[in-house]
Amino acid sequence: MRAPRSDRKVQIAAVVALAAFLGLALWHPAFLMLGFASALMGVALHGAARALSRRLKIGERWSLVAVLVGLLLVTAGSYAAMGASAIQQYDEVRETLPAAASQAMDYLSSQPWSAPLVANIPPVSELSEELMRFRSSIMTAINSVSTAISGALIALIVGIYLAWQPDLYARGVERLFPRDMRGSAREVLERVAARLRSWLVGRCLSMAAVGVLTGLTMWIMDIPMPLALGLFAGVMAFVPYVGPILSAVPAILLGFTESPMMALYVGLAYAVIQQVEGNLITPMIQQEKASVPPALLLLGQVLAASLFGFVGVLFSTPLLVVTMVLVQVVYIEKVLGEGQDDLGAPRAEDVDPADSGVIVVAMR
Template sequence: METTGIGEIARRTLVVLLIVGLALLTVQFAFVFMLIFSAVIVAALIRAAGWPFRKMGAGDSLSVFLGLFLILAVLGGAGWLFGAQLSEQFTEVGQQLPQAFERARSLANEVPFLRSFLSGTPDFQSIAGRALSFAFGAVGAITNFVLVIVAAMYLALEPGLYVRGVVKLFPKSKGSRVREALSASGQALNQWLVAQGLTMIIVGVLIWGGLSIVGVQSAGALGVISGLTNFIPLVGPFIGAAPGVLLALSQGGDALLWTCVVYVVAQQLEGNVLTPMIQKYAVSIPPAVLMFALAALGSMFGFIGVIIAAPLAVVLYVLVTLLWVRDTLGHDAEVQGIDAPPPPDSNAPEAGGETQPS
């Protein structure tokens, strides 16, 4: 009995040390985990693009390569159609934004309340520069990009291989539930990416057309910026609107007024019409969860953390709901829009577990 007790204490001590070691490794290699999840997102996009080819009877590997080719063809076609025009407009925006920012700052200094507020705030231009420098220069943009793309192709070609590897980290009796939860989280990520992609395209086109009508310079580049920043929920629309508002401010009061109208109308359509329609087929996450995810990952990893905060929150939300809230705590919980399996019967053995012969 004494030997058994000592062995049990040693086993528990080793488990605690292993957990602490994994936690320390997670902190040390957090940036690597961000790159891994970025590869997962790209792999999900590639497999989503290959879905029509799988429906037409193409094999899994062939559909992945065809999906990648489709993405490259769409990007190449858009670059061929609009590349020269947008390149010039982005150059103009880059040249005009510093002047517009200084003009807005000088106007704000004329208001006593805003003057005292600005005197106590840091230089946002330098903050943005440091964030971009951290995101793209800490390890090397080209190296990170190639690493993510190559890893994404491996993940897209054989997702089951890596899912089985993750499942083996859990007890055998829980393997089927973990596999089902991972499948549900992958489905949720695919649906969220497709829904968000549609919203980004529509918002970008609306901003492009609206700013062109009211006569704002570089409307195409501003539309692209709004569409891309719309990938970030909640705060993305405000980030995307800032360059357009600053440039309109330098063109005069009328341009500023109509520019604000364009952004407000586009975002109201997105928030009250597009998102409710599209999110019926995707996972809906409580806004507070997204806000905390954006704040936490943004403070830890800057630009990259803000970009992947929402899709990471989608995956973790599904996993926590299915594995912890439902299967472990036993609450009646489900994820909207996901074909998740029913909760296990407490009186029945787990799938994959050992059954006693009768």
């Protein structure tokens, strides 16, 4: 049975959109990532404002103002309560890590089972130089810390605009399509926004759990700078698989300042925390939230890294979430004529139409 004419147009439009996405990714990847970050910010802000509006029975715009004021107060309060301490602890981590790395190398060099391997590793001084060159290449890729901060501020401002008038941007996208395609285009926007919001809620809860568990565990184990390590672990948990591995390195090196066995215990503690997060906390949170199969996550991270660099790794999962919804709606439902499957894209009747406008930037 042939697909209806409107569905065929949707399929053609999807192919054109994909080609435009890949072209923009090759021509100006930083702009594309900035637009996608803005869309994520808009989804998060509008979702929080809508939830608050339903609870307090007030308008969504007043709810958005309340959310922004609340975020500002929480940020200021957090900095006043522990900002100076966290900055001091991060400075201490930076100063302590070289000595910890030297102790780790000395210990491994003295062990028969690891001495041959260590003999082929460059000295710590050379490694430090390599790390500095690697860091310089990263900073060159993102053009400087100030550029990254400016990008974050732009994403926040654009996200606020998207959350303030989501319908305005949704209607603008709809008008890019013929009249008989606008309903399908609106449906795709709604379901992408709903899926992104669901994923963001689950990810933020998991990040908070990892940060708290890590900080408490390091404090109980009497590892230096537990607050800084907990914050770092929580932030890095935004990136599945890669983030937890990177977050464990500073803690393990600090463990070496106490003893090799303490470093081993710290590594085991991080492994246990990640197992608890991956097999208990995240499945419980995402029973009603969006989840992504592990194999797709890893492949998506590799592809995003090759296209966009480190920033692509940061946003690889939400990009994959959007791709899964597009496959579900455009191919599985429109082409194959099947309903919702394991991809789990929310049905149109289960989402708020106002959500669709906040993902417009990601489509441009």
